[in-house]
Structures are given as structure tokens and as C-alpha cells.
Amino acid sequence: MKTITLTPAQIRGLKLAKKGDLFPREANKWTHRDASITYAKNDRFQERPQKIKFLTSATLDTLLEFGLLRSLDSDGGTQEAAHGITMAGKMWLLKNK
Structure with missing residues (x-):
């Protein structure tokens, strides 16, 4: 079995996909469907927003390419389709992080 080595950015992306399906955004970015700026739970006045x-x-x-994510659209429109974790x-993630 071939071991896959991922960069820290790829690991963060995989963890993000584990939390929910990824949808396209502007400027070649992918995130959750209804992602919005949130505030820290321990911040009483909600002054410090947490980035998306x-x-x-x-x-x-x-x-x-590694087979860790897959397109959720079976028709083949991979660029605009949602993606999920396999x-x-x-x-x-269980074995490495």
C-alpha cells in the first residue's frame, strides 16, 4: 500500500471537507455552502470575527488526484460541483492526524 504524504494546507483542506461538503466560491476558493464570518464563543461582545x-x-x-475527495455530481461537471470526502x-485522517 502506498503511503500518501500531505502538506499542512492539504491536511487543513481535508479536515474542512470532513466537516461538510465543499462548494465553489469566488477567486478559486472552496468552502461550505452557507459559510459566514463567525465570532469566538468566548467573546462576549462579538468584536473579533473568525475568518471563513x-x-x-x-x-x-x-x-x-489522491482519491481523498470526490465530486458529488455524477454527470462530470467537476469544476462547479460540490465535493465531499471519501x-x-x-x-x-484517522491514521495520521
Whole structure:
């Protein structure tokens, strides 16, 4: 069995995909469907927004090549279709991080 070595950005992208399906955004970024700026739970006055987590198209393509993510659209429109994590991606996260 071939071991896959991922960069920290690819690991963050895989963890983001584990939390939910990824949808395209502007400027070659992918994130959750209804992602919005949130505030820290321990911040009483909600003054410090937490940024939306995203991954780039290049990272997405690399994870697709490794078979850790898959397109949820079976028709083949991979550029605009949502993407989800595969069982191989979940197993990689369990073994490595």
C-alpha cells in the first residue's frame, strides 16, 4: 500500500471537507455552502470575527488526484460541483492526524 504524504494546507483542506461538503466560491476558493464570518464563543461582545476557512482549487485538485475527495455530481461537471470526502480521506485522517 502506498503511503500518501500531505502538506499542512492539504491536511487543513481535508479536515474542512470532513466537516461538510465543499462548494465553489469566488477567486478559486472552496468552502461550505452557507459559510459566514463567525465570532469566538468566548467573546462576549462579538468584536473579533473568525475568518471563513477555505481551500484553493489547486489543493482541491491534489486531494482529488489522491482519491481523498470526490465530486458529488455524477454527470462530470467537476469544476462547479460540490465535493465531499471519501472513506479513504477519512481513514487517512484517522491514521495520521
